[in-house]
Amino acid sequence: MPTALVFTLRPQHTARVPSGMGRVAHAMVMELIAASDPELAARLHTANELRPITVSNPLSRPDTGGESHVCPERSQRLRVTLLTNETEDLADAWLAAPPEELRFGGVDWAVERITARARADIWAGGESYTRLMEQALQRAERGPGRWTLEFSSPVSFRQRGLCQPLPTPELVFGSLLDRWNACAPLPLPGEVRRYAAESLIASKFDLRTGIEVSKNGVPQVGVLGRCTYIAREHDPLLAGCIEALAQFAFYSGIGAGTARGLGQSRAIASGDRAAARGRDRYAAA
Structure with missing residues (x-):
């Protein structure tokens, strides 16, 4: 079942990060998958362009230059979609036991919420x-x-x-x-x-x-x-x-x-x- 999860993340300190954070966010999600299912992570890593997973840029309003500013006063949203039954199991696991903290882009991010409910976030859902x-x-x-x-x-x-x-x-x-x-x-x-x-x-x-x-x-x-x-x-x-x-x-x-x-x-x-x-x-x- 295709599923869209939205992670609400809050940076734990002020920092300058690359405006295009999609690549480092994807690498972090792959590490998260590897921690629970190394074989699945290996298959996803070697897959071609048609990977059954997407990871968004977590910066809601990235600066137009090469870097953006993040701070604890503003949370950010990371969107992860999972497109196969195999990857859907990840959604169930993350919703049941969300990680407390993630690290990518040189920043520690507190995980405040993960939702798959369309009523909670217009970019979340499942069908x-x-x-x-x-x-x-x-x-x-x-x-x-x-x-x-x-x-x-x-x-x-x-x-x-x-x-x-x-x-x-x-x-x-x-x-x-x-x-x-x-x-x-x-x-x-x-x-x-x-x-x-x-x-x-x-x-x-x-x-x-x-x-x-x-x-x-x-x-x-x-x-x-x-x-x-x-x-x-x-x-x-x-x-x-x-x-x-x-x-x-x-x-x-x-x-x-x-x-x-x-x-x-x-x-x-x-x-x-x-x-x-x-x-x-x-x-x-």
Whole structure:
């Protein structure tokens, strides 16, 4: 079951840290996994780009320069998503016995709370693949599809060895399809990729450039903002698959670098409130 956890962290001292903390946060989460399940950590470490885990940049408002300021007066939120049944066990363990303190980026962080409840944090939640698909097919029966996605951290794609920042329907939903089929027990048909490329168009958008500095100091250009996609031809089954992928984006992220915080996304179309209620599968966390 895809699960999104939000850690509320408070730095124990004032410090200057890299503005792009996604990579060091990911390394810390991998150490946390290794402490409880070394074999799982080893498999995740050697996995390709389609890893069943994402880790956000914990800085809610990173500075525009290379460094940001953290202090005990302001807590930060670290988001971790887990996409397979194997990794879901980690969520249950962390919710049952949260670590008291974490260390990364040269800072000690007190763990104030971990939640998987959508009512507690709009970026938390959990939903089964089966339920995502059932709800998506029900929505698709109502008529022509329309999907608005919000890109909250830079989204880009690797295409022919280059970085492609434009969120075309084929790249967006092709990325989601690849990750769904790598993690879900029931894969979606490859015809979804053709449908996205030939039948979906961007109807309106409000996008801006987002830049994340790589570990080699090279700027990685992506997009932030919102984009609405509509279907020119309505196929209830394929539109249902697109709807499922749009909702899945909340957990999987979109494009390259999701394991270190890039591509954080969510569907914000008119049905989003119902989707948020559906994500709240944890009665208490």
